[in-house]
Amino acid sequence: MVPGVTRYARLMGGLARFTLAREMAFRGNFLVKVSVELLWMGILIAFYRTVFAKTSHIANWSEPDYFFFVGCFFALNGLIETLFLENCNEFAELVRTGDLDFLLLKPIDEQFLISCRRIDWGTAPNLVMGAILMIIALVQKGWVFDPTRVAAFFATFACGVAIAYSFMMMLTSVSVWMVRNTSLMEMWWLFSSLARYPREIFSGRWAEPLGNVFTFIIPILLVSNVPANVMVRVLDPGMVAWTVTVALASLWVSRRFFHVALRSYRSASS
Amino acid sequence: MPIIEVEDLTKTYRVFQKRDGLMGALRGLYRREYKEVKAVDRIGFSIEPGEMVAFLGPNGAGKTTTLKMLSGLVYPTSGDARVLGYTPWRREDAFRRQFALVMGQKNQLWWDLPAGDSFQLHREIYSIPKEEFDRTLGELVELLGVQKLTRQAVRELSLGERMKMELIAALLHGPKLLLLDEPTIGLDVVAQAAIQKCLRDYHESRGVTMLLTSHYMRDVEALCDRVIVITQGRLVYDGPLAGIIERFGESKLVRLQFEEPAPEGLERFGEVVRREGPFADVRIERARVAETLGALLNQHALADVSVEDPPLEEVIAKVFEEARLAHDAA
Numbered sequence: 001m002v003p004g005v006t007r008y009a010r011l012m013g014g015l016a017r018f019t020l021a022r023e024m025a026f027r028g029n030f031l032v033k034v035s036v037e038l039l040w041m042g043i044l045i046a047f048y049r050t051v052f053a054k055t056s057h058i059a060n061w062s063e064p065d066y067f068f069f070v071g072c073f074f075a076l077n078g079l080i081e082t083l084f085l086e087n088c089n090e091f092a093e094l095v096r097t098g099d100l101d102f103l104l105l106k107p108i109d110e111q112f113l114i115s116c117r118r119i120d121w122g123t124a125p126n127l128v129m130g131a132i133l134m135i136i137a138l139v140q141k142g143w144v145f146d147p148t149r150v151a152a153f154f155a156t157f158a159c160g161v162a163i164a165y166s167f168m169m170m171l172t173s174v175s176v177w178m179v180r181n182t183s184l185m186e187m188w189w190l191f192s193s194l195a196r197y198p199r200e201i202f203s204g205r206w207a208e209p210l211g212n213v214f215t216f217i218i219p220i221l222l223v224s225n226v227p228a229n230v231m232v233r234v235l236d237p238g239m240v241a242w243t244v245t246v247a248l249a250s251l252w253v254s255r256r257f258f259h260v261a262l263r264s265y266r267s268a269s270s
Numbered sequence: 271m272p273i274i275e276v277e278d279l280t281k282t283y284r285v286f287q288k289r290d291g292l293m294g295a296l297r298g299l300y301r302r303e304y305k306e307v308k309a310v311d312r313i314g315f316s317i318e319p320g321e322m323v324a325f326l327g328p329n330g331a332g333k334t335t336t337l338k339m340l341s342g343l344v345y346p347t348s349g350d351a352r353v354l355g356y357t358p359w360r361r362e363d364a365f366r367r368q369f370a371l372v373m374g375q376k377n378q379l380w381w382d383l384p385a386g387d388s389f390q391l392h393r394e395i396y397s398i399p400k401e402e403f404d405r406t407l408g409e410l411v412e413l414l415g416v417q418k419l420t421r422q423a424v425r426e427l428s429l430g431e432r433m434k435m436e437l438i439a440a441l442l443h444g445p446k447l448l449l450l451d452e453p454t455i456g457l458d459v460v461a462q463a464a465i466q467k468c469l470r471d472y473h474e475s476r477g478v479t480m481l482l483t484s485h486y487m488r489d490v491e492a493l494c495d496r497v498i499v500i501t502q503g504r505l506v507y508d509g510p511l512a513g514i515i516e517r518f519g520e521s522k523l524v525r526l527q528f529e530e531p532a533p534e535g536l537e538r539f540g541e542v543v544r545r546e547g548p549f550a551d552v553r554i555e556r557a558r559v560a561e562t563l564g565a566l567l568n569q570h571a572l573a574d575v576s577v578e579d580p581p582l583e584e585v586i587a588k589v590f591e592e593a594r595l596a597h598d599a600a
Contacts, residue, residue, distance in 0.1 A: 007397065014394045022382045025423075101343050102378035106395050107366035266283065267343045 033122030071133030078126025098268030430461030
């Protein structure tokens with residue numbers, strides 16, 4: 001177990017180094033990408049500042065709590081985009097051209113190699129900016145250190161990443177049958193749009209059932225809501241347990257689904 | 271014990287049949303027609319360790335599909351195969367460590383990075399000890415004469431140089447089995463010869479087993495003693511290279527050099543392929559070569575004579591054609 005983990009960690013380090021070297025070879029592109037990401041976050045913060053200038057709460061979230069939530073989403077989304085999004089987005093092309101062949105031939109877990117082989121350093125600043133935003137929000141709130149909350153935050157944050165990754169892997173796997181899967185980005189955009197708002201916005205006669213659907217059936221709302229909640233609002237053990245269960249189940253289901261999809265891989269003609 | 275054992279291996283693809291025109295495309299949205307295509311049809315063979323075998327066939331014969339099943343990339347529809355003692359499509363790590371697949375038309379190296387970086391990543395993936403990695407890399411780089419190119423981005427290499435790097439990447443982990451799918455396609459004769467020499471030397475020093483598909487008969491003649499021919503997904507010949515010429519090469523080419531200009535009337539001995547000055551090439555039925563040569567020597571003054579088998583391309587083309595006619599008739 002330990003040698004396996006060490007080997008994969010070393011490999012991840014190697015992949016990170018080589019992709020950074022590749023990004024640096026096209027530094028203009030890299031700098032533009034980083035600037036766009038930072039600008040996008042700056043616009044969002046300015047927008048929420050304007051909203052909070054007119055009101056003290058949005059859907060029962062105070063300003064520092066809400067900014068913690070925004071930071072949490074940015075960090076989580078940044079992590080997903082840095083590690084997995086570009087790889088998953090390229091998967092359909094690998095299937096279409098048959099270049100997937102070489103990844104399947106390597107004596108290493110296929111899912112790891114396919115979903116982690118390239119690190120998108122251009123989106124990595126979102127992770128850092130998200131973390132900074134969370135720290136500023138905690139300071140503004142006058143948050144008192146609580147090890148239980150911190151542990152619950154990191155656990156549910158990891159679960160959020162796992163749920164989002166599983167969702168992305170299932171979307172990616174469909175490419176084996178569809179070959180051309182341009183809908184992946186649209187579906188991911190829908191996913192991240194739902195995950196970027198507090199669950200409380202789904203209030204009212206029609207919206208509440210929808211909120212329940214996205215919490216218990218297609219559990220997108222767990223991704224950033226639960227970690228932000230356990231840190232700055234209510235630490236609900238039931239919700240933490242549900243998030244952990246969903247994360248483990250979605251990892252298992254997405255892995256099975258990915259392997260079933262690979263069985264149908266036809267490998268494009270050479 | 272054979273390194274590859276194949277029994278009744280079959281692969282059928284379901285291929286979408288697109289209708290013509292806009293209306294056809296719209297109808298395809300709700301009702302699709304598919305055709306079953308048998309890419310490989312109940313083939314069987316076995317290969318012993320250390321053999322170098324050519325796997326030949328016309329385009330679309332099923333060669334690459336077979337190689338992909340043997341390397342575990344695609345699942346067969348039916349039949350069985352054991353490669354290095356493993357069922358390939360289970361893709362166990364222990365199996366994948368022991369072989370390599372080189373595809374002449376595809377690229378496994380990182381396009382924007384120097385090949386040397388891809389080799390390092392390869393070392394991590396295959397867990398090759400550093401000393402062994404450095405030694406093997408040094409040997410291969412020298413063998414292929416690419417010492418100065420490993421720090422150059424792959425996209426800036428010529429096709430021949432890139433193919434050499436691909437071959438190095440495939441051999442770094444010391445595979446016991448090498449599957450080569452048209453490794454010299456598109457290369458000039460110098461690069462082809464370099465790749466052939468590398469494969470031959472590597473085979474001699476490591477005793478690696480090779481299964482090679484190629485449309486270049488020079489590759490086959492330079493490397494392989496045994497030939498497996500497949501057409502329309504079916505195996506039509508499995509035997510020694512010399513045997514295929516014996517079986518399908520019905521004629522021999524007799525090259526004559528007369529002491530005077532080549533005479534008229536050589537047609538009565540066989541098909542005259544060339545006549546220039548004192549030189550003439552005549553294709554003669556294999557069974558009549560001795561008798562015809564005797565007659566020629568009796569009737570003409572010859573300065574030189576040689577008897578050659580027909581070019582391998584010609585023999586192989588004949589095998590493909592005969593198999594196609596037999597398939598169409600069936």
